Amino acid sequence: MSEQPFRSEQPFRRMVLIGIGLVGSSIALAARKQGLAAEVVAVARQQATLDEARALNLADEYLSDAAESVKGADLVILCTPVGAFEAVAKAIAPHLEPGAILTDVGSVKGHVHRVVGPLVPKGVHFIPGHPMAGTEHSGPSAGFAELFENRWCILTPTDDQDRDAVERLTWFWKSMGSKVDLMEHEHHDLVVAITSHVPHLVAYNIVGTADDLATVSKSEVIQFSAGGFRDFTRIAASDPVMWRDVFLTNREAVLEMLGRFLEDLSMLQRYVRNGDGPALEALFTRTRAIRRSIIDAGQETAAPDFGRPHGGEPDDQPKSE
Amino acid sequence: MSEQPFRSEQPFRRMVLIGIGLVGSSIALAARKQGLAAEVVAVARQQATLDEARALNLADEYLSDAAESVKGADLVILCTPVGAFEAVAKAIAPHLEPGAILTDVGSVKGHVHRVVGPLVPKGVHFIPGHPMAGTEHSGPSAGFAELFENRWCILTPTDDQDRDAVERLTWFWKSMGSKVDLMEHEHHDLVVAITSHVPHLVAYNIVGTADDLATVSKSEVIQFSAGGFRDFTRIAASDPVMWRDVFLTNREAVLEMLGRFLEDLSMLQRYVRNGDGPALEALFTRTRAIRRSIIDAGQETAAPDFGRPHGGEPDDQPKSE
Numbered sequence: 001m002s003e004q005p006f007r008s009e010q011p012f013r014r015m016v017l018i019g020i021g022l023v024g025s026s027i028a029l030a031a032r033k034q035g036l037a038a039e040v041v042a043v044a045r046q047q048a049t050l051d052e053a054r055a056l057n058l059a060d061e062y063l064s065d066a067a068e069s070v071k072g073a074d075l076v077i078l079c080t081p082v083g084a085f086e087a088v089a090k091a092i093a094p095h096l097e098p099g100a101i102l103t104d105v106g107s108v109k110g111h112v113h114r115v116v117g118p119l120v121p122k123g124v125h126f127i128p129g130h131p132m133a134g135t136e137h138s139g140p141s142a143g144f145a146e147l148f149e150n151r152w153c154i155l156t157p158t159d160d161q162d163r164d165a166v167e168r169l170t171w172f173w174k175s176m177g178s179k180v181d182l183m184e185h186e187h188h189d190l191v192v193a194i195t196s197h198v199p200h201l202v203a204y205n206i207v208g209t210a211d212d213l214a215t216v217s218k219s220e221v222i223q224f225s226a227g228g229f230r231d232f233t234r235i236a237a238s239d240p241v242m243w244r245d246v247f248l249t250n251r252e253a254v255l256e257m258l259g260r261f262l263e264d265l266s267m268l269q270r271y272v273r274n275g276d277g278p279a280l281e282a283l284f285t286r287t288r289a290i291r292r293s294i295i296d297a298g299q300e301t302a303a304p305d306f307g308r309p310h311g312g313e314p315d316d317q318p319k320s321e
Numbered sequence: 322m323s324e325q326p327f328r329s330e331q332p333f334r335r336m337v338l339i340g341i342g343l344v345g346s347s348i349a350l351a352a353r354k355q356g357l358a359a360e361v362v363a364v365a366r367q368q369a370t371l372d373e374a375r376a377l378n379l380a381d382e383y384l385s386d387a388a389e390s391v392k393g394a395d396l397v398i399l400c401t402p403v404g405a406f407e408a409v410a411k412a413i414a415p416h417l418e419p420g421a422i423l424t425d426v427g428s429v430k431g432h433v434h435r436v437v438g439p440l441v442p443k444g445v446h447f448i449p450g451h452p453m454a455g456t457e458h459s460g461p462s463a464g465f466a467e468l469f470e471n472r473w474c475i476l477t478p479t480d481d482q483d484r485d486a487v488e489r490l491t492w493f494w495k496s497m498g499s500k501v502d503l504m505e506h507e508h509h510d511l512v513v514a515i516t517s518h519v520p521h522l523v524a525y526n527i528v529g530t531a532d533d534l535a536t537v538s539k540s541e542v543i544q545f546s547a548g549g550f551r552d553f554t555r556i557a558a559s560d561p562v563m564w565r566d567v568f569l570t571n572r573e574a575v576l577e578m579l580g581r582f583l584e585d586l587s588m589l590q591r592y593v594r595n596g597d598g599p600a601l602e603a604l605f606t607r608t609r610a611i612r613r614s615i616i617d618a619g620q621e622t623a624a625p626d627f628g629r630p631h632g633g634e635p636d637d638q639p640k641s642e
Contacts, residue, residue: 107548132545136612136626137625142625144631149631151547152547187537191542191545192545194530194531194537194542195542199550201586202523202586205582208585208589209515209581209582210516213581215511216511220512222620223473223502224453224475224513224517225516225620226620227428227517228516229515229516229520231520231524231553232520232552233612233621234612236611238609243601244601244602244605245598254593255590255593260530260533260534265522268525269579272568272576273572277565280564280565280568283525283529284559284561284565285561287529287557287558288559288561290532290539290557291457291557299547299551300554304457306626307628309622
């Protein structure tokens with residue numbers, strides 16, 4: 001894929017990461033590796049999290065006071081679960097400096113515009129964002145500098161947003177390896193409802209169902225999970241608070257897409273009940289083609305079984321770091 | 322896990338694999354590697370499949386006539402999609418030799434007992450089986466010798482089945498690296514309905530739903546699939562005919578487990594609609610623990626994101642062979 005060379009920019013003076021979990025710590029590592037900020041500040045409410053971040057040498061400064069942290073910052077990124085954004089925004093708003101960029105990494109964007117937008121002082125560039133990257137692990141030690149490489153980051157600036165600020169934030173994400181797309185926040189929330197939120201909801205649900213059965217024991221579910229079930233357990237192992245907040249703040253789009261999913265599942269249930277072989281085969285053939293498209297788009301590995309190790313005991317070491 | 326050492330056995334004289342796709346070809350490779358059969362025979366209806374198997378040097382003999390192939394065989398394994406079993410069994414039954422073991426690798430077992438069982442001549446040991454192993458790839462070239470290592474193979478002999486024959490087949494699977502469990506076929510079909518069949522149905526369904534939307538384009542679904550959706554596309558890329566047959570032949574258990582899944586999903590839908598944060602967080606916390614148990618049981622990699630490559634373009638080479 002050929003891309004336009006993008007404008008080179010000066011590094012940020014002071015980048016503040018409010019929240020230093022998987023995504024915050026990965027930004028810290030990637031931004032430092034690429035020299036995108038002279039000073040990196042990690043902010044967390046809990047001392048244990050700050051200690052963990054410090055032990056990993058993720059930042060130049062470690063603070064528990066968000067309001068204090070943003071003084072002098074030209075880039076502030078909200079990296080907590082979305083449910084905490086409003087409170088954080090209230091705390092930092094009076095201290096944000098004119099010309100600073102305020103962005104976030106939350107998985108929903110309409111809510112962020114609604115609750116954070118009105119709190120942002122004039123002269124601060126508010127550009128909500130969403131890097132579509134992650135793993136099922138969480139916390140400061142889960143981060144790695146390559147997390148954003150070849151993944152999309154969606155920015156949802158308002159129409160009247162300063163073009164230079166948007167370009168500067170685009171440069172920041174591209175420098176960490178992301179592809180960047182601009183989108184209306186309403187559309188973003190629909191796109192992620194089907195590509196991310198409903199898949200998570202369904203995965204959480206099936207894992208819960210399997211855990212609850214009386215006729216099949218939990219140990220059987222675990223033992224025989226390689227038949228397909230274990231695939232679902234990965235995203236159903238994602239951070240519970242982060243995902244709680246996603247479903248609390250993207251309700252309408254999730255319910256809309258879940259409704260579509262359920263309509264289709266009713267039809268599929270009927271195919272099974274009626275023993276409609278041709279209809280089943282037609283669907284299963286069509287879905288196979290979509291994976292091929294995702295692989296061709298560079299968004300998935302072509303290796304069978306995600307490249308999981310086969311043979312002997314599965315290795316216990318992360319391979320991606 | 323400590324296991325009883327199992328009885329050593331003589332290799333089979335003539336092993337016949339009727340169907341030589343992913344599982345058949347993997348058995349051919351593993352059995353030859355471990356010296357489990359003096360002669361390996363690959364059977365397929367289509368000449369192109371036989372040619373592919375021959376080019377891969379999977380067997381000693383390549384035949385299109387199943388009836389002919391089983392003459393002199395002491396191990397016959399049905400490896401076609403389950404829907405073909407009845408016709409194959411009718412063709413081979415008159416030619417099966419007394420003392421031979423007839424088994425299969427189908428994902429459903431009640432149906433196999435019902436349609437194949439009555440056709441098996443006296444003196445032939447009929448022991449249906451199900452190796453819970455696979456990838457989303459299919460065809461003779463998808464096979465590899467390590468496919469069964471550390472995966473469970475379930476055998477569902479009838480109560481009156483010859484114990485020596487069951488032990489001999491157990492030895493065969495263990496020699497290819499499998500763990501072996503015996504189960505009633507009714508229970509097997511429930512276990513796989515929740516650990517394998519409903520997960521596949523749900524994955525096929527969500528991929529179909531995403532493909533059908535008017536509000537989100539197919540290219541957006543592909544582009545932004547890394548948010549969770551792409552995980553589902555793997556099992557939704559499995560062999561369409563094999564899976565059609567699974568749903569046609571394990572209907573009752575699938576509908577039962579799908580009913581449970583839908584009940585739970587209605588509840589979860591209500592949590593989202595009502596904004597019930599504590600209920601969402603409680604479920605998401607419980608499901609996270611289940612993945613840990615699967616990893617601890619050696620049935621899943623602990624590497625984040627299944628060990629998918631991060632950084633740069635995803636590699637295009639299978640890593641498991």
